[in-house]
Amino acid sequence: MPTLTCVSPSPPFKTTSTSALSCGLRFVELTTSLPLGLAKREVAPVSPGSLGKKKKIDLFKHPNIEDVSLYDVLGGLEFTVTPEEVKKAYHQACLIYHPDKTGLTEDDPVFLSVKKAFDTLSNPEKKRTYDSSANFDDSIPPADLKERKFYAMFGECFVRNQRFAVIKEAKKTNRRKSNSGKNATPPVDPNYCPPFGDDNTPIEQVNQFYQYWINFESWRDFTLAASKKCDHDVEGAEGREEKRWMMNEISSTCKKMKKAEVKRISDLLERSMNLDPRLRREKERAAAEKEEKAGREEREKREKEETEKREKEEAEKSAAEEELERKTKAANMKAVKDKEKKMLRKQKNLFRKLAMKAFETGGDDNWGSLVEANDEVEFLIEKLDLMTLPALSAALGNSEETLDTNGIKIVRGAFKSTKSGAENAFLVEEREKIKRADEAKAKEEADKAARAPRPWSAAELNALHKAVKKNPVGGGGKWEIIANYINQTLALPLPRSKDECLKEWNAICKKNAEMAEEKFKGADEDEAGETAKEEKVDDPNAWSADEVADLQKALKKFNSKMEKNERWTQIARFVATKNKKMCVDKYKEIRASLKK
Structure with a gap:
């Protein structure tokens, strides 16, 4: 709770009698009902006759003149009375109570009270001191007040204490003007306090009300109350030392009373905020909204985590599948290449062996020497591929048993054309034959594989x-x-x-x-x-395993969406060996056994 500051500007207003109190409250009501946003509050004081004529008191007939309020001594003045009005009221009172009119001495208590009232109320400082303590109820509602009395008691207490509010000047700030030429936000009047309200008051107004009292500053002066409490008459002091001592005692007591006043206002504000049903409901609403927001954020977070987890798992699964496909493809390609290399190596060895055998056997266009034969054969082995070498091997007979030396001419012709970079007609034709044969073989194998x-x-x-x-x-x-x-x-x-x-x-x-x-x-x-195990064979109503099976099939075939009587009629026809009642009883028996 912020500390409330007591200062001493010009005093506001409050009478000390019951009738004057109502006038002061009326003034407070008028000031607090002004609209929010005024740059400067200007409220005319309530005139003595604005709230109706008050009945004047005959001071001579009053049993104890000291108990009469100074406002009533001068004819029932209002709390907002001005020095001119005090002077006028004093002159009217003198026409009644002056010794020249009454024939009494100047020590007459009634006339002394009239003079005291004039001296006090015509002096702003003395009036402020008097208004700070005269007939004011310092009590605040209890902390355990029932809710049904909350608005009446706390509302009245805040209005009562608002009499001590310091009138502040609105802060002057430079505001940018909008395109329409008007201020974007109107200046806030620091002296405006919205009404305390009731259970239907908007929460914005309630917050504004409490914000006003959080920043509340009191001008209440306890000098007079401290003087009475210390029982010191400063004017009657015998010397300066005694007078200084009395003033110090009064000042110390006054500070303590101011401190107690700050605590009293703080307690009033704290109790009101703790008991206010509107703040409690707003707190519960904010807590529920916060909880809902937290729950929503938690759900969103959980859904996000689940989505991320699912996406991660899918990505990992996809990566694993791709890796498996890559490895399988690589393995298959490697197997194909290994098979081709093996076949090429086999064809090279076969061609080399047949060529050397043909050289040894001899024939037309045979090589002149082994070196020449080896060089040409190795050249062809290096240059030709798997689609061409089998053709040369076929020209030499494809095996040593069926060796054909006439193929030497074809091999040497292939060497010459390959070395010169020209196409060999025989090789081209044989390559095409081999290609067609391989395709036919592959198709045959595919058809065979499709069948098997x-x-x-x-x-x-x-x-x-x-x-x-x-x-x-x-x-x-x-x-x-x-x-x-x-x-x-x-x-x-x-x-x-x-x-x-x-x-x-x-x-x-x-x-x-x-x-x-x-x-x-x-x-x-x-x-x-x-x-079926539970049924007795000798019982004429016993169900066999086949009958139970037929019943279960019928229950599935004719579901519960059918009309009840029609359903069981169809089920009995399906079972054939049992009537409708027996089927129903058996169904109930099976269902009861399953529930155990």
């Missing part, structure tokens, strides 16, 4: 699932696209055909369906078997 199913590897099955997922049902040329995807992804040495892919996928679907049906059927048979 090959086992699918894990990588092929994974690629098949992935391809089916990417190509939905109804797409044109679906299975051809799937086959091409598997072959290109895995670089299979023996490609899969679209018929193989379709056949394997149908087999997978059929197997899954059979497993599901077997699982469901097994559960039904176990249930029917357990039920």
Whole structure:
């Protein structure tokens, strides 16, 4: 709770009598009902007659003149009285109570009270001191006040204490003007305090009210109250030392009373804020909103984490699949290359062996020397590929047993044309023959493989699932696209055909369906078997295992969405050996046994 400051500007207003108090409260009500945002508050004081004529007191008939308020001594003045009005009221009182009119001495208590009232109320400092203590109720509502009394008691207490509010000047700030020429935000009047309100007052107004009292400054002066408490008459002091001592005592007591006043206002504000149902509801609403926001943020965070986790798992799975495909493709390509290298090495050795055998055997256009034969053969082995070397080997007979020395001429002609960079007609023709033969062989092997199913590897099955997922049902040329995807992804040495892919996928679907049906059927048979074991064979109403099985099939076939009587009629017809009532009883018996 912020510290409240007591200062001493010009005093506000408050009467000491009951009637004058109502006038002061009326003034406070008028000032606090002004709209928010005034640059300067200017409220005219309430005139003595503005709230109705007050009944004057006959001071001679009053039993104790010291108990009469100074405002009432001068004829029932208002709390907001001005020095001119005090002077005028004093003159009117003198016409009644002056010794020249009454014939009494100047020590008459009534006339002394009139003079005291004039001296006090016409002097702003003395009036402020008098107003600080005269007939003021310092009590505040208790901390355990019932809610039904909250608004009445605390509202009245705040209005009562607002009489001591310091009138502040509005801060002058340079504000940029909007395009319309008006201030973007109006200046806030620091002296405006909104009404305390009731249970329906908007929370913005409630916060503004409490903000005013948090910044509340009091001008209340306790000099007079401190003098009475110390029982010191400064004017009657015998010397300067005694007078100084009395003033110090009064000042010390005054500071203590000011400190107690600050605490009293702080306690009033704290109790009100603790008991205010409007603040409690706003606090609960803010807490609920905060909790909801925290819950929403937690849900969003959890969903984000789950999404990130799912994306990470999918990325890892995709990376693993890609790595498996890469390794499978690399392995297949390596196997193909190794096979080609092996075949090429075999063809090189065969051609070298046949050429050397032909040189030894001799024939037309034979090599002049072994060195010449070896050089030409090695040159051809280095330059020719797997599609050409078999043609030269075929020209030499393809084996030592069927060696044809006439092929020497073809080999030497191939050497000359290859060395010169020209195409050899024989080699071109033989290459085409070999190519056609290889294609026919590959086709034959593919057809044979299609007829004789090959086992699918894990990588092929994974690629098949992935391809089916990417190509939905109804797409044109679906299975051809799937086959091409598997072959290109895995670089299979023996490609899969679209018929193989379709056949394997149908087999997978059929197997899954059979497993599901077997699982469901097994559960039904176990249930029917357990039920049949409990039946007695000799009982004419006993159910056999087949009858129980028929009943369960009928229950599945004719579901509970049918009309009840019609359903059980159809079930009895399906079972055939039992009537409708027996079927119902058996169903209830089975259901009861399952609940145990």
